[in-house]
Amino acid sequence: MATAVSPEALEEGKKLSNFSWRSVNMTVDMGKEKKNILNDISGSLKGGEVCALMGPSGAGKTSLLNVLAGRVRSRGKVLVNGNILLDGLPVSGSSLRKRIAYVMQQDILTPTQTVRESLWFSANLRLPNTYTREDKQQMVEKMLKDLGLEKCADTFIGDDMIRGVSGGEKKRTCVGIELIMKPKLIFLDEPTSGLDSYAAHNVVMRLKDMAHHDGCNVLCTIHQPSSEVFHLFDRTMVLRSGKLFYFGSLPGLSESLHSAGKGCPNEFNLADHVMFVLQTESGDALDKIEASMKGDQTMAEEPSMPNDKSAMTLKMDGAHAGFCTQLYALSKREAQNVWRDKAGLIASVMVPLILNVFFACIFFQVGDNTRSGWSAGSHFGGMTQVAIGGMFGAAQPLLLKFPLDRGIFLREYATQTYGAAPYFIAKSMVELPQTFLNAAITWAAAYFLMGLQGSFIMYVLIFWLTGIAAASTALLVGCIASNAEVAQQAAPAVFVPQLLFAGFFIQAEQIPIWLRWAQYTCALKYGMNLNIMNEFGAETIKDWPLEQQMAVTKFIYMNEINVDHGWIYAGILLAIVAVVRMLSVFALAKRAAAFF
Numbered sequence: 001m002a003t004a005v006s007p008e009a010l011e012e013g014k015k016l017s018n019f020s021w022r023s024v025n026m027t028v029d030m031g032k033e034k035k036n037i038l039n040d041i042s043g044s045l046k047g048g049e050v051c052a053l054m055g056p057s058g059a060g061k062t063s064l065l066n067v068l069a070g071r072v073r074s075r076g077k078v079l080v081n082g083n084i085l086l087d088g089l090p091v092s093g094s095s096l097r098k099r100i101a102y103v104m105q106q107d108i109l110t111p112t113q114t115v116r117e118s119l120w121f122s123a124n125l126r127l128p129n130t131y132t133r134e135d136k137q138q139m140v141e142k143m144l145k146d147l148g149l150e151k152c153a154d155t156f157i158g159d160d161m162i163r164g165v166s167g168g169e170k171k172r173t174c175v176g177i178e179l180i181m182k183p184k185l186i187f188l189d190e191p192t193s194g195l196d197s198y199a200a201h202n203v204v205m206r207l208k209d210m211a212h213h214d215g216c217n218v219l220c221t222i223h224q225p226s227s228e229v230f231h232l233f234d235r236t237m238v239l240r241s242g243k244l245f246y247f248g249s250l251p252g253l254s255e256s257l258h259s260a261g262k263g264c265p266n267e268f269n270l271a272d273h274v275m276f277v278l279q280t281e282s283g284d285a286l287d288k289i290e291a292s293m294k295g296d297q298t299m300a301e302e303p304s305m306p307n308d309k310s311a312m313t314l315k316m317d318g319a320h321a322g323f324c325t326q327l328y329a330l331s332k333r334e335a336q337n338v339w340r341d342k343a344g345l346i347a348s349v350m351v352p353l354i355l356n357v358f359f360a361c362i363f364f365q366v367g368d369n370t371r372s373g374w375s376a377g378s379h380f381g382g383m384t385q386v387a388i389g390g391m392f393g394a395a396q397p398l399l400l401k402f403p404l405d406r407g408i409f410l411r412e413y414a415t416q417t418y419g420a421a422p423y424f425i426a427k428s429m430v431e432l433p434q435t436f437l438n439a440a441i442t443w444a445a446a447y448f449l450m451g452l453q454g455s456f457i458m459y460v461l462i463f464w465l466t467g468i469a470a471a472s473t474a475l476l477v478g479c480i481a482s483n484a485e486v487a488q489q490a491a492p493a494v495f496v497p498q499l500l501f502a503g504f505f506i507q508a509e510q511i512p513i514w515l516r517w518a519q520y521t522c523a524l525k526y527g528m529n530l531n532i533m534n535e536f537g538a539e540t541i542k543d544w545p546l547e548q549q550m551a552v553t554k555f556i557y558m559n560e561i562n563v564d565h566g567w568i569y570a571g572i573l574l575a576i577v578a579v580v581r582m583l584s585v586f587a588l589a590k591r592a593a594a595f596f
């Protein structure tokens with residue numbers, strides 16, 4: 001079959017690549033039996049071609065795409081084997097993933113970035129350093145033009161809260177983010193799902209133009225394409241129950257069906273017709289049709305090193321963005337995320353302000369020990385509710401948002417856009433001033449109205465540290481939980497014990513001794529210890545009536561607080577932050593490994 005690549009591409013000396021796969025099998029051990037998900041599938045793609053991967057639901061399209069993209073490997077009950085070759089050389093693992101632009105079915109993008117910024121982020125971090133900044137900028141502009149995204153280049157991607165680009169533009173942005181790295185292979189999982197037929201045509205047309213011009217191989221799974229869309233494909237691969245039913249040109253498919261007595265009537269859509277045949281004919285009839293099919297694929301040359309372990313690593317094109325560039329780009333994006341989400345930003349200032357003014361009115365002047373009716377319990381209660389509110393205030397946004405952000409991290413980490421370390425450092429750098437602002441607003445609202453006597457600055461610093469610890473815990477829950485809902489449901493199990501050990505509902509001395517140790521794992525407990533030391537310190541209470549001094553001293557004693565251990569409590573809080581953040585990195589890295 002003649003290659004579809006343009007003469008200009010050939011003149012420019014762009015090397016066409018052959019991508020082929022031999023005897024690809026995937027089985028899952030289901031206990032009593034083995035399920036064959038992919039059965040001895042072979043085929044090849046030539047540079048400049050766009051191939052549609054079709055089949056009824058459950059036929060194995062996504063599984064094949066994932067295996068060919070190096071995103072599934074033998075692990076546990078899943079066994080994958082077969083040879084994957086690029087230009088005749090076996091490729092696997094990260095060497096394969098690096099060469100493949102994989103556009104997932106879901107559009108996982110940062111809502112607060114514009115289309116241009118999303119493409120730039122990918123170009124800046126993923127293209128090798130052999131490209132200058134100007135080269136990368138030019139490539140972004142060209143990609144915007146090629147994908148017809150110029151008009152919406154400076155529009156936010158958007159989400160439910162932020163108005164953004166259309167579904168088709170979002171999909172094309174996802175395609176652009178992958179294509180910017182000039183891949184030889186482009187895999188797309190249902191790039192047209194959810195798009196109307198015109199938008200779908202537009203996406204496939206752009207892919208075809210690109211394959212034609214740049215000589216890359218494009219393979220995409222597709223469901224119910226319109227005739228106009230289907231006939232843009234150079235080839236189609238049709239799967240049936242994990243087996244190859246047909247692989248070849250579209251006219252070839254039509255002819256083969258015709259010669260098997262199942263020709264597509266003129267006014268019918270060939271893609272729909274083949275799906276109809278696959279789902280209405282008996283197994284035997286389909287076996288006969290399959291046997292009479294004349295696919296026209298040509299195989300790439302046999303590999304000299306046929307197994308996965310011997311797969312050689314292809315030469316990389318040069319170093320990619322370093323740690324500092326990654327950190328800068330990620331910090332900028334995180335900061336933009338906060339700044340551009342105006343509703344979130346306003347809520348983060350107004351909610352603690354209003355709530356704490358309200359709470360402080362309830363606890364009005366509880367800290368003034370010269371007032372009649374002063375009680376140590378109310379005084380302590382006022383401080384405790386501010387600390388508890390702070391803990392939930394710091395944890396809640398992360399519990400809600402992080403499981404969603406995690407999808408973006410996994411996609412970008414999987415495509416080696418950046419490492420886990422710069423990601424977490426950037427997140428923390430943007431989080432620190434936010435948490436500090438939250439602490440300052442909270443205590444500005446509560447401190448004076450409640451008539452507290454400890455140092456204002458100390459309150460802010462303790463609240464800041466406790467807030468960071470709570471946010472870190474929420475981050476860990478978000479990294480471990482499978483989705484935002486699970487994270488929300490798991491949160492009480494993590495945060496409620498902190499309330500119980502804070503010394504307000506029950507004092508440490510009254511907790512059964514075999515359970516008392518658990519208080520030492522709770523960040524809020526250390527925060528409250530520091531708050532109590534700040535409010536009821538020897539300097540503050542030295543002029544109080546003896547009876548009041550005794551009341552608060554008893555309180556300190558019953559909560560097992562050592563007034564000489566202030567720095568130790570602060571140190572433990574910092575250690576909790578460090579350990580929990582590190583656990584989050586591990587949890588996310590583990591999840592990312594399972595992502596393939």
Ligand SMILES: Nc1ncnc2c1ncn2[C@@H]1O[C@H](COP(=O)(O)OP(=O)(O)OP(=O)(O)O)[C@@H](O)[C@H]1O
Pocket residue numbers: 028035037055056057058059060061062063064078
């Ligand atoms: N890890 C796994 N464990 C068990 N079964 C699996 C696994 N992966 C895939 N399958 C099964 O293999 C079959 C093929 O799945 P796959 O997602 O590849 O189908 P598909 O053709 O992409 O379907 P659809 O069009 O509905 O997305 C399905 O029956 C699926 O349940």
